[in-house]
Amino acid sequence: MSQNKAARGGASSKGKRSNKPGAEEKREDVxxxxxxxxxxxxxxxxxxxxxxxxxxxxxxxxxxxxxxxxxxxxxxxxxxxxxxxxxxxxxxxxxxxxxxxxxxxxxxxxxxxxxxxxxxxxxxxxxxxxxxxxxxxxxxxxxxxxxxxxxxxxxxxxxxxxxxxxxxxxxxxxxxxxxxxxxxxxxxxxxxxxxxxxxxxxxxxxxxxxxxxxxxxxxxxxxxxxxxxxxxxxxxxxxxxxxxxxxxxxxxxxxxxxxxxxxxxxxxxxxxxxxxxxxxxxxxxxxxxxxxASNLQMYDAISKDVLSGWAYPFTPECNIFPGQTYRLRGDNTYQEDEVEVAPGSQVHDSILGKDTHIGDESSISNSVIGRSCRIGSNVRIVDSFVWDGATIHDGAVVEHSIIAERGVVGKKVYVHEGSLISYGVSLSDETDVEPATMLSLLSYSGQAVSPQPELVGSQGKGALFHNPEDDEADHDDPSILQKSLIYSLEDLDIETSSVSTLADDDYMSDDESNPISPTASQPTSRSRLSSFASDDSGAPSYSGFHSDAVHGLLDVLRGTSGNFESEKLEFTSLRLANNASDGAMRRAVATAFVRRAIELMNAESEPLEPIKAAKQVLTSREGASEFVTDVGVGDRSVTEQTEFALAVQKACANSAKLVEVAKAGNLLAAMLQQMYDLDILEEEGILGWWEDERGKEDGQMAGVREKCQALVEWLENADEEESEDDDDDDDDE
Amino acid sequence: MGPPKGGYAPDLDKFLDTLKSRPVDASVDFLISLLKRRQIQGSESCAIATARVLLQVVAKDKWIDVDQLIGRIQLVGRKLVAAQPHELVIGNIVKRVLGLIRDEASEDRNDIANDSPPGGTTTLPPSIETVPVEKSIRPPSLAAFGSFARSQSMFTLLSDPDFIPSPSSTSQLGSGSSTPQRYPQSTNVQALKSEVIDGIEEIVDEIRQVDEQIQNYADIYIHPGDYIMVHQPSRTVQRFLTRAASKRKFTVLIVVDPSASHISDDPYASFRKALTSGGSTVVNIMNVGLMAYMSRVDKVILGARAITSTGGVVVDSGAAAIARAAREQGRTVIVLGGVYKVSPDSRSHQEAFVEWGSPSKYVNFADGRMVGQVKVRNVVAEFVSSELVNTYVTNLGAHSKDHLHGIIADHYNDEDVNFDLFGKTQR
Missing domain, CATH: 3.90.550.10 (Spore Coat Polysaccharide Biosynthesis Protein SpsA; Chain A)
Structure with missing residues (x-):
């Protein structure tokens, strides 16, 4: 320390490398x-x-x-x-x-x-x-x-x-x-x-x-x-x-x-x-x-803490932010200037921003209302956040939700818990918003979306917000628990699970734990084979692997960057870094290839048929098939092949949102066929997959599976006859 | 080498250190931030910071006449008051400074009025104050003087041998207006400025000397064998009692709030030592137990955060209950506080004086259930109405309630007393 004191005079010694102690001390007063x-x-x-x-x-x-x-x-x-x-x-x-x-x-x-x-x-x-x-x-x-x-x-x-x-x-x-x-x-x-x-x-x-x-x-x-x-x-x-x-x-x-x-x-x-x-x-x-405020639940909690004064001096009354004029009124309510609350209304434990008007007989509790909001009569707002410039018409009820700026809630609308109403969304009169609904004018990629009248009413604006990456994310990724305003494990069925259920989660129906539509989730069939337990659980850093791996692969498949040689290296390091399991690898590879195929099928300029798409995705880039063989399938045992086929099926089933189920099925058949032709999958593998119980589930999984009937039959026949590399099953498409 | 003394976090001392090197506006904004973040708190700190920053406004700002200066002080004052509306001394100091400027200016005017012809008091209306210097008529050179002279200029020139041509004096030449103005163009802005600065320095000195002056009255109020109750004694109260203890033996009951924040070291250790070394007895009691002691108590001494013109006192939270208890038992309640804490503020509702602080004083934030389920409110200051107080002791001596108006009249200008510092500033 004394040495440092002496060094103070040489404060201009900038030439030193910054990680040397001498330089570290040079500006410590800043x-x-x-x-x-x-x-x-x-x-x-x-x-x-x-x-x-x-x-x-x-x-x-x-x-x-x-x-x-x-x-x-x-x-x-x-x-x-x-x-x-x-x-x-x-x-x-x-x-x-x-x-x-x-x-x-x-x-x-x-x-x-x-x-x-x-x-x-x-x-x-x-x-x-x-x-x-x-x-x-x-x-x-x-x-x-x-x-x-x-x-x-x-x-x-x-x-x-x-x-x-x-x-x-x-x-x-x-x-x-x-x-x-x-x-x-x-x-x-x-x-x-x-x-x-x-x-x-x-x-x-x-x-x-x-x-x-x-x-x-x-x-x-x-x-x-x-x-x-x-x-x-x-x-x-x-x-x-x-x-x-x-x-x-x-x-x-x-x-x-x-x-x-x-x-x-x-x-x-x-x-x-x-x-x-x-x-x-x-x-x-x-x-x-x-x-x-790392997620909406924390946002909620911190808002309440600020309102109760825990973050003092960061309370509304201290008006830290220039231009604010909050003062405490009775009932622990902070109001800015020019707030009008009709005498018949009750407001407690809330914050009201400037120029906000509240009509007769309304009640607002534990909520934060922004500036210039218009709130009608007989409105009830509980535990909610209404941002600047929002309008809430007469008789509406908002429970534990967020209404973003310029949002409009029509007359007698009921917004149930956990809903997120984004910027400028308008709900027409007497709409009923299901719990935990996310409505937005924009899609996840920032594109304007056309209104969905069944959700926002005939005059409304806005559509269900949905990020497809949520579907791909693993269901044992804890971050999905933090995506909703209200924390809940209900839809996830964790407490009742046995040791092996974590692996089940991987293959559960997609909507299962999706915070957007928990009501739509169907009861999971829990009749899993215990041998199916994988080692996916527990690794804390596992979460990012899937999306990173898929993005990386997609880039290569699109031909925008890299080649499969380097991608393989990257993939391996990514896997090691995240301690990802074989199952996760399979899923990532399968998802990436299927997504690329779907992209080709949906391409605006010249959409490809599923067969061509499958062919192109597996052959157009050099090394693709080797990559799938080495990384996706692994050691070529029948079990591994079965698992990979299952992963492809799952990926196709997931993509049913982007294309029709029939097309997804066709794609699956084409992909399997193509992989068979490329010797990625062998007969035993595909047949093993066909027999596998897990592929026969209800819903999308079964939907896409149907289309492979022909392929399997052909394989079985080919097995019996031990001959012919005939492709005539392609005609089934 | 190492970081600045006492850490990086800004406080009053750091603020005062940087005053000279910063532009005035930056200092004002810095003070506003510190007040809002409660990094400067307590009436004495707030008062000193306010006085110092106003001194910078007077010294560094470009103002060309008294009205402009007053307007400027009012503007800055409003901002400061808005930053911490619960601390009445900020408004007090602003009004003191305003009164000071008016007094100095009117002294000036008297001087002028005694000597100068009537025309000398007519000046520009404030709206033309912003006339750029370049456009104003140059001050007449001596050579041109004969043909150009006006009585006013002549007077200025003659009355002030060090006459420096300044925009303020020259712009008068262009004035054909006869709009009367309350304060004349000061013939010498510099002189007024230095007088006001001296005045503010005096206010700062006054604030700093308050404790010393108040303790001189200790002998009058504290008698041998007295039982004195104090509540979380402020430095003023501590010094008051210490002085008395140097000559007399008595018993002090210190009421401490039962606070959740477990401070291991006794904040009053040195105070206690000073008292006991003189032979007095010190008893610590928790706030909850004070009623039992009240019958033994002769006097309750409270340190004021602010004193309103009606005699109400803003005190640390917890003291109001003591004052009420003392009243019920007919004990004497003495309030200590410098004159600068006596506020002309006439807001009627008491809520305005009360600030709600962090509940963590009573409930640990780590107690998740309490935080989640229970609404805890912690008031920082309380209001004691004037009926509960017997005597006010300031640095000028003891006063009764009725006397406070006199103090206000002595220290504030009438025009400022009713000036509403709480008006909207941010528009």
């Missing part, structure tokens, strides 16, 4: 922060299609305001904001706000945007940051959806002391105690488990526990427990406030496939402690508030 303004998640859909999560209003204030205010409150001087999707909106917002570096009231000495257009994860951001060399010392890493009022001074000082004692202490995580019992502000679905040495405050191990796990155990490396005390803490709220040294960025760079700061990075670094020697510490606080 605190830097990195704000991640893109989540790479879809948990706020449909709202996040049009607007980044950090600009969504929480208690009528954009989320990023809380985060920046938190940084300013802790004396941060330089801020780097990493943007991905919607970066232009974020930049425009900041530019027009008091945070703009040109604004005189900006508390930061500098605020810079860094845009990484092709980033696909937070890991890409941090690896980019490492390359830029703009971080000189300790910095605070936060996300753009953070609401916190804690003071970091203590944690920063402790971090510094640790770093000076041992240069390998590279990161301090600030965690909030939240008790062992249930807590609204804890994340549902994914429980972080920290194994911590309580004396040294060192984090030894990190896992995420999900309801999908069979065993609910955390596996520890025995070395973790050597000669140390260890506490397993699952009672912590992790708002992902990290105090990092530049070494952390170097670690990110070393592990090119890490994506998530916790499930990948933290887990990985701690596991490889003996290799990298880096230590990560925790600072567990028991005062103050910190939480991330």
């Amino acid at each position: 605190l830097q922060a990195v704000l991640i303004a893109d989540s790479f998640q879809t948990r706020f859909e449909p709202f996040s299609v049009e607007r980044p999560r950090c600009l969504l209003p929480l208690a009528n204030t954009p989320l990023i305001e809380y985060t920046l205010e938190f940084l300013a409150m802790n004396g941060v001087q330089e801020v780097f904001i990493y943007c991905g999707a919607h970066h232009e909106q974020i930049e425009r917002y900041i530019h027009d706000s008091r945070w703009s570096p040109s604004s005189r009231s900006c508390p930061f000495s500098s605020l810079e945007f860094i845009r990484i257009a092709d980033a696909r994860s937070i890991g890409d951001f941090l690896r980019d940051l490492d390359k830029r060399n703009i971080i000189d010392g300790d910095f605070v890493l936060v996300h753009g959806d953070l609401v916190a009022n804690i003071s970091l001074d203590g944690a920063l000082a402790a971090h510094r002391a640790r770093r000076e004692a041992n240069r390998d202490s590279c990161m301090t995580m600030v965690l909030r105690e939240a008790g062992d019992g249930g807590h609204n502000t804890k994340t549902n679905g994914i429980t972080p488990a920290f194994i911590i040495d309580p004396n040294a405050k060192r984090c030894l191990h990190y896992e995420e526990i999900t309801p999908f796990q069979t065993d609910r155990y955390v596996t520890l490396d025995p070395t973790v427990l050597e000669a140390r005390e260890a506490e397993a803490r699952t009672d912590l709220i992790d708002a992902e406030i990290d105090i990092c040294t530049p070494d952390v960025l170097a670690l990110w760079s070393e592990s090119f496939d890490y994506e998530l700061p916790r499930a990948n990075f933290l887990h990985g670094v701690l596991k490889d402690w003996e290799l990298n020697g880096k230590m990560i510490h925790t600072e567990i606080i028991n005062e103050g508030y910190s939480a991330r």
Whole structure:
């Protein structure tokens, strides 16, 4: 330390490499922060299609305001904001706000945007940051959806002391105690488990526990427990406030496939402690508030906390956001100026924005109403969020839902729990919105969709929002639990399951756990063979594998990038990184090929017939069939082939949303035929698949299977006659 | 090397340090943020910060006459009050400064009126204040003076040997208007400025010396053998009692709130030591148990956050119950607070003085069930109505309720007393 004091005079010694202690100290009086303004998640859909999560209003204030205010409150001087999707909106917002570096009231000495257009994860951001060399010392890493009022001074000082004692202490995580019992502000679905040495405050191990796990155990490396005390803490709220040294960025760079700061990075670094020697510490606080609005359930919980004053001074009354004029009225209601509440109405425990009018005999409780909202008479709004400029006509009922900006709810409409009504959606009079319905004017890709009168009424605007990637996501991916406003395991049937059910989930009907239409889910047949249990469960980082793998493969199949040689390498590394199972590999390969085939069939310019599509997808790119053989099928045993055929069937069945069932069936037959011709699948494999019980399920699965009858018959005949490579079954199509 | 002393988080000291190096507007906005985030809180800190930032406004802003300056102070004042409407001293200081400017300006006017011809007091209406300097007529050079002279210019020139041509004085030449104005163009903005600055410095000194001055009255109120009850004693109260304890022996009952935030170290350790070293006795009691002690108590001493013109007092939460209990038992309630806390504010409903803070003082956020099921409200300050208070002790001495109006009249200008600082500022 004394040495550092002496070095203060040489503050301009910029030539040094940033990861040397001498340079680290050079500007320590300036605190830097990195704000991640893109989540790479879809948990706020449909709202996040049009607007980044950090600009969504929480208690009528954009989320990023809380985060920046938190940084300013802790004396941060330089801020780097990493943007991905919607970066232009974020930049425009900041530019027009008091945070703009040109604004005189900006508390930061500098605020810079860094845009990484092709980033696909937070890991890409941090690896980019490492390359830029703009971080000189300790910095605070936060996300753009953070609401916190804690003071970091203590944690920063402790971090510094640790770093000076041992240069390998590279990161301090600030965690909030939240008790062992249930807590609204804890994340549902994914429980972080920290194994911590309580004396040294060192984090030894990190896992995420999900309801999908069979065993609910955390596996520890025995070395973790050597000669140390260890506490397993699952009672912590992790708002992902990290105090990092530049070494952390170097670690990110070393592990090119890490994506998530916790499930990948933290887990990985701690596991490889003996290799990298880096230590990560925790600072567990028991005062103050910190939480991330990382999903809609947390959004709900944090809004309630703000309303009850837990995030003080970030309460509406403190009017942190310039221009707000909230004052507390009776009944714990915060009102801005020019709010009109008709005398007969009851409002309690709510927030009412400027220029909002509420008609007679309405009742509003535990809700947040934005600015310039028009609320009619006899309206009942409970536990809901109504954003700026929404209109709710007479007699409507809104229960525990979100009505986004400019939404219109017609007369006597009933919006049931968990519904998400996106920007500008209009519901005509007397519509009944089923629980947990997502309505939007745009599709997941941002295209305008035509209205669905059966959902929004004859005069309404909006359609069911649906992201096809949700279908492909594994059903044991805990993130699906966080996609709805209301947390529920009901539709998932986890509690009743036996040991083998997790594998069942893989092959369950698609709608099963889909938060969009839980009412539509049919009862699952649970008559599974126990031998079917696979090893899919438990791996915390498994979630991202499927979508990444499918996207990567699709790119190759489309011919836009790479070839199968390199893709195979990438696929293998992806698999190792995510600890994905054989089943997951099969599914990913099958899904990618089927999706490409469907793309060809649906192509606008020259749609292909299923046979041609199957042929093209399997043969047009060099190495495709070898790839399928090696990666998809594996060791060519009959069982493996059966499994792969099943995966293809499943993928075709899933795609029935995009094409008719008959066409999907044709495609399946063509694909199998083609794979037979290419020696990817052998007769025994296909016949084994045909016999397999799992393929005979009701619904789409059986639907697509029917079409293969001819193929199978031909195969059986061919078997008997042991002859002919005749293709005449193609004529069946 | 290391980080700034005391961590990175900004506070009053850091704010005061940066005042000089920042532009005025940035300082104002910074203070507003700090007030909103409650990083500057407590009446003394708020008062000092307000006075300091207003001093910067006076010193650095470009103003060319008194009305403009007053308008500017009012604008800044409104913003500051809006940032923390519960802290009445902010409004007090703003009004004090406004009164100060008016006083200095009218002294000026008197000087002028005594000497100058009547025309000298007519000036531009405020609307023309923004006339750019370039367009205004250049001040007459001495050579041209003979032909161009007006009584006004002549007067300025003669009355002020260090006359510096400034936009304010020159623009008068172009004025054909006879609009009367309450405050004249100051003949010397610089002089007025330095007088106002001195005045604000005096206010700051006054705030800082309050504790010292108030403790001088300790002997009058505290007698040997007294039983004195205090509630979470502020520094003012602590020093008041410490002074008394240096000469006399008495018993102090400290009422502490049963708070969930488990602070292990006693915040009053040094206070306790100071009292016991003089031979006095100190007893700690929890808020819930205070009624039992009340019959023994001779006097209750409360530190004020603010005192309203009607005699109501804003105190730390918990103190109102003590005041009520003391009233029921007929005990004396003495309120301590500097004159700067006496507010001309005339808002009628008490709710406005009350701020709701974080419930975490009483319920740990980690208690998920309580957080989820129970609505916990924690009031930061409470209002004690004037009937419950016997005496107010300020740095000027002891006052009765009826006397407070006199204090307000002495310290605030009538025009400012009714000025509504709570008007809308953000439009």
